[in-house]
Every structure is written in structure tokens, then in C-alpha cells.
Amino acid sequence: MNDITILNGSDPAGKIILSKDKVYRGINKDFVIEYTMIYYNCLQNDLFGRYIINTKIADDFKLDPFFLIFEHEKVKPYTYPFEWTLLMAIDSAYTTLNLVASLDKIGLGLKDGHRFNIAYHKGNFHWIDFGSIIQYKTFSWMFEEFMDAFINAIICMANGTYHSDNVTSYLTDTDEKKYTHLRTKVLMYAHEGAVAEAAQLLYQWIHFYERKMKIVSHHSSIPEAVLSPLLHFAKDFQIKDILLISGDLSTICFPLAQNNLSVTVFHENPECVDFLYSQIKGKTISITPVYIDFLNPNSKNNEPRWLKAEERFATEMVVVFQHFTTINPIDFAPLVKKLKAFTLRYAALEVTYPYNTAMITAIEQEFDIMSISTKFYHQNKKLLFVKAK
Numbered sequence: 545m546n547d548i549t550i551l552n553g554s555d556p557a558g559k560i561i562l563s564k565d566k567v568y569r570g571i572n573k574d575f576v577i578e579y580t581m582i583y584y585n586c587l588q589n590d591l592f593g594r595y596i597i598n599t600k601i602a603d604d605f606k607l608d609p610f611f612l613i614f615e616h617e618k619v620k621p622y623t624y625p626f627e628w629t630l631l632m633a634i635d636s637a638y639t640t641l642n643l644v645a646s647l648d649k650i651g652l653g654l655k656d657g658h659r660f661n662i663a664y665h666k667g668n669f670h671w672i673d674f675g676s677i678i679q680y681k682t683f684s685w686m687f688e689e690f691m692d693a694f695i696n697a698i699i700c701m702a703n704g705t706y707h708s709d710n711v712t713s714y715l716t717d718t719d720e721k722k723y724t725h726l727r728t729k730v731l732m733y734a735h736e737g738a739v740a741e742a743a744q745l746l747y748q749w750i751h752f753y754e755r756k757m758k759i760v761s762h763h764s765s766i767p768e769a770v771l772s773p774l775l776h777f778a779k780d781f782q783i784k785d786i787l788l789i790s791g792d793l794s795t796i797c798f799p800l801a802q803n804n805l806s807v808t809v810f811h812e813n814p815e816c817v818d819f820l821y822s823q824i825k826g827k828t829i830s831i832t833p834v835y836i837d838f839l840n841p842n843s844k845n846n847e848p849r850w851l852k853a854e855e856r857f858a859t860e861m862v863v864v865f866q867h868f869t870t871i872n873p874i875d876f877a878p879l880v881k882k883l884k885a886f887t888l889r890y891a892a893l894e895v896t897y898p899y900n901t902a903m904i905t906a907i908e909q910e911f912d913i914m915s916i917s918t919k920f921y922h923q924n925k926k927l928l929f930v931k932a933k
Contacts, residue, residue: 548607555675561607567618568602569674570610580612582652582677589650595643596677597663597670617665619672621808621832621857625659626844629814629835630701632669632821634754636662637694639669641743641750644682648739653682657690659697667827684734687742691727695749699723702753706844762819766796767921774863774892775803777929785859787886789838791866791894794820797831806830808857812837838867839882854885862887865894868903869925876906884910884932893928 550570551560557575561568571579583601592598598617605613628636640654640662647653654676661673696711703714712720726749733742770793777783778800785806788797794816797807807830811817820833834857837843841853862883868876883891891911895903897920907913911930920926 557675558610561610561613563605565618566605567616568605568607569614569616570607571612571614572609573611576612578679579614579675582679583614583674585650585652586677589646591643591646593670595639595646595671596674597665597672599674614674616672616674619663619665619670621834621859622851623664623832623834623856624845624850625697626706627834627836628664629817629821629833630698630753631757631759631818631825632664632833632835633659633694633698633701634750634757635821635825636664636669637690637698637750638747640671640690640694641746643671644686645740645743647677648682648743651679653678653680653739654686655683657686657688658693664832667824667829667831681737682734682739684731687730687734687746688727690746691730695746698750698753702756757818759819759822760815762794762813762816764793764795766793766799769917769919769921770927771796771799773917773927773929774800777890777892778803778805778861781861781890783861783890785861787857787859787862789862789864789867790816791864793865797833798823801829801831808832808834808859810834810836810838810841810857838864839879841882858886858888860888861890861892863892868893868900868928869896876900876903877909880906880910887932889932890914891930891932893930894925895928897924897926 547564549562551562553559556572557579558569558571561570583599586592586596597619599614602613602615605615607613625633636659640657644654655678656673656676661671661676662669663672697707699711699714700706700708708714712723715723726745730742730745733745778786783805786800788794788807788809790809790811794809794811797809797820800807809820809831811833814835817833817835824831836853845852864883867879907930911932914929914931916929917927
């Protein structure tokens with residue numbers, strides 16, 4: 545039992561169970577028939593893996609007092625909504641509405657509509673709260689929660705901020721009137737049970753913001769002197785997961801993923817993250833773009849219940865571009881400590897020649913230097929490979 549964690553939650557149907565790197569959902573006795581029927585209804589209508597995270601009835605795991613246990617495909621790494629960009633927020637909203645419309649066609653609905661019930665996973669967004677699916681029409685408060693969560697976030701992000709208690713301050717007088725009319729009409733449709741009509745109005749509102757977006761290319765040419773040593777190191781040391789602190793070589797995630805590596809990409813520029821996401825959306829690919837500042841990764845995470853970035857994104861190997869190439873006399877120690885917090889084993893650091901003595905000294909406090917790539921790229925740069933002490 546030491547390797548089993550049951551998460552606290554308010555869902556009367558059951559609980560989430562974590563065990564041996566797997567995610568289960570235990571269903572309480574009074575809800576077994578209902579969720580068995582919901583499961584097979586969703587399965588027969590091809591909703592798992594399309595809008596809902598892949599789910600199956602667990603045949604290798606039992607735990608009292610649950611009478612039915614589902615196993616969900618694990619989302620790893622898990623990103624929070626405050627680590628998404630505008631395009632990702634838009635697609636998460638579309639997926640939720642697609643699920644609502646699909647459930648309505650088969651006599652099911654949703655009872656919750658907040659953004660923490662959906663997650664990015666391998667190129668797509670998936671609904672992860674199976675317990676919020678019900679054998680009834682989607683509730684009107686789900687639509688109200690959806691507008692407060694998804695629509696308001698999209699409006700804020702389109703105006704350069706993550707959240708505001710006064711979202712209408714970002715709207716013109718004309719758009720505020722349209723927004724108020726939208727809310728009224730959506731809730732009217734929802735109260736009448738016209739789920740498809742309510743969803744269609746929200747599609748149109750989201751599409752208005754999507755049309756205004758411009759994806760800026762951040763494509764960069766990847767030097768062979770960078771890619772080749774990384775691939776050789778990953779193969780020699782059996783690396784499967786890489787965290788890429790991308791700098792100006794963010795698109796190296798594509799050839800890394802093509803070589804069967806799972807890549808998480810940190811970038812503090814939302815335009816760059818949107819570009820990466822635009823290249824992988826809808827594809828089954830092991831790349832996770834994250835809108836995050838490596839030097840201050842928890843700046844938008846101000847609630848203690850959400851896991852810190854260092855816990856969620858810790859990986860076998862971290863690859864860092866730009867951060868160690870400065871020639872300015874900075875204190876490298878905090879940078880090195882931040883690096884070590886994310887890597888479980890190894891790191892590859894972009895460094896310039898001649899090497900900064902203070903940088904090397906700081907690195908050696910936390911890492912053993914293993915090797916350095918043989919060829920220069922971009923005139924005076926190489927990759928320094930290190931192992932965490």
C-alpha cells in the first residue's frame with residue numbers, strides 16, 4: 545500500500561488513484577452501473593483517444609472499497625493552463641466543445657467546464673476528468689463555468705495577460721455588448737437543453753479570436769555539430785526523455801522527437817511556443833511545448849495545491865541553449881542550481897570558447913564534467929556534457 549496514493553476530491557462517483565506510475569479511477573459502489581454504461585457508450589462512439597484521454601477497465605489492479613476501476617493513460621509531463629499559450633488555450637476550448645457536442649449526440653453530458661479538466665498530451669488536448677461525464681444533458685452551469693474559464697482566458701491572453709477579474713475591461717463597448725449577449729443566449733439555450741446551439745455560439749466567439757492570430761515563424765537551422773552529439777549521447781546513455789531549454793534552437797525538438805525521444809520544450813516567448821504548437825497540433829508526437837521561464841518557472845503558479853514545475857518536468861537530461869553563453873560577469877551559481885533541480889541525471893550546456901572560468905567553477909559545484917563536443921558551431925560554441933553529482 546505504500547506505493548498507492550488516493551487523491552482527495554469532491555467527486556461522489558469515485559477517486560483518482562496513483563500507483564506505480566499509473567493513473568486509475570476507482571468508482572464507488574452506487575455509481576458502478578452508471579459509469580459502466582457511460583464507459584461503453586464512449587468506447588462504442590470512438591471518444592477515447594479523440595476527445596477523452598485513453599481509458600480502459602483495469603484488469604490488473606483492485607483496491608477496496610472501489611467496485612470498478614478504470615485505468616487512464618498517464619499524461620506526462622502535465623502542463624497547467626497557465627503554461628499554455630493563446631493558440632493552445634483556443635484548441636483546448638475547441639476540444640471541450642467538441643466533446644460536449646459529441647456527448648450530447650449519444651445522450652450524455654458534462655457537469656464541469658473548467659480548464660483543469662483538460663490536458664495537452666502528445667500533440668492533442670484530451671478531457672481527463674472521466675468522472676465529470678454524466679448520463680444527462682450538459683448542465684447550464686457547465687456552460688457558465690466554461691465561459692468564465694475558457695472564454696475569459698482567451699480574451700485575457702489575446703490582450704497579453706493570463707487572468708483578470710474584470711475581463712470586459714479588454715473589450716470595446718461594442719464587443720462588451722456582444723459578450724453580454726453571448727452569455728445570455730448561451731445560457732438560455734443551455735437551460736432549454738439546446739446543447740448543440742449553445743456550443744455553436746461559443747465556437748463562433750472563439751473563432752473570432754483565432755482568426756485574429758498571426759503565427760510568427762521561429763524556424764531555425766539546426767547545426768549538425770549540435771544535433772549529432774546530442775543523439776549520440778542519448779543513445780550511449782539510453783536517454784528517453786529530454787527537457788529542452790530552447791533559446792534560439794527550439795526547433796531542434798523536431799529531429800529529437802523523430803529519433804524516438806520524448807521532448808519537453810521550455811520557452812519564455814509565447815510566440816515561439818505558439819509556433820512550435822502550430823507545427824505539431826493534431827499529430828501524435830512526443831513533444832510538449834511549455835510557456836514557462838526557466839529562471840522563474842513558478843512565477844504564475846501561486847497556489848500550493850499545484851505541483852511545482854521542478855517536480856512535474858524533472859527528466860533524465862536537460863539541454864540548455866543560450867543561458868550559459870553570456871560573457872557578462874553574472875553569478876552562475878543560481879543558474880546551475882536551477883538546472884540541477886530539473887535533471888535527474890545529465891545535462892548538455894551550450895558554452896562559448898574561450899570558456900568562462902566562473903561558469904565552469906559554478907558547474908563543477910553541482911555536476912561532474914563528462915565531455916565536450918568536438919566541433920564548433922555558430923563560430924565559437926560547443927556542447928558541454930555533465931552528470932549531476
